[in-house]
Amino acid sequence: MSHTPHELAEDFPEYADKISALKQSDAHFAKLAQDYHDVNGVLHRAETNIEPMDDLAIVDLRKKRMALKDEIYKMLTNEAA
Numbered sequence: 001m002s003h004t005p006h007e008l009a010e011d012f013p014e015y016a017d018k019i020s021a022l023k024q025s026d027a028h029f030a031k032l033a034q035d036y037h038d039v040n041g042v043l044h045r046a047e048t049n050i051e052p053m054d055d056l057a058i059v060d061l062r063k064k065r066m067a068l069k070d071e072i073y074k075m076l077t078n079e080a081a
Helices: 013-025 027-047 055-076
Strands: none
Touching (some): 013 027, 013 055
């Protein structure tokens, strides 16, 4: 497991198998998951002062991460987008 908080498999452990399967079978889901992973990594580095950034940029990234996570959750639960 990663030491970065908010990884998808940790946030949605009940969907870990589905996350893995959708990454392989659904290009759109794979792109969303990769975008989420990238934003989450940048946020983690900013929040731990490895690569500091201003508060407004952090807030914007948190909003982006939340929007991606919401879309991913809808796909995982088969809700209409």
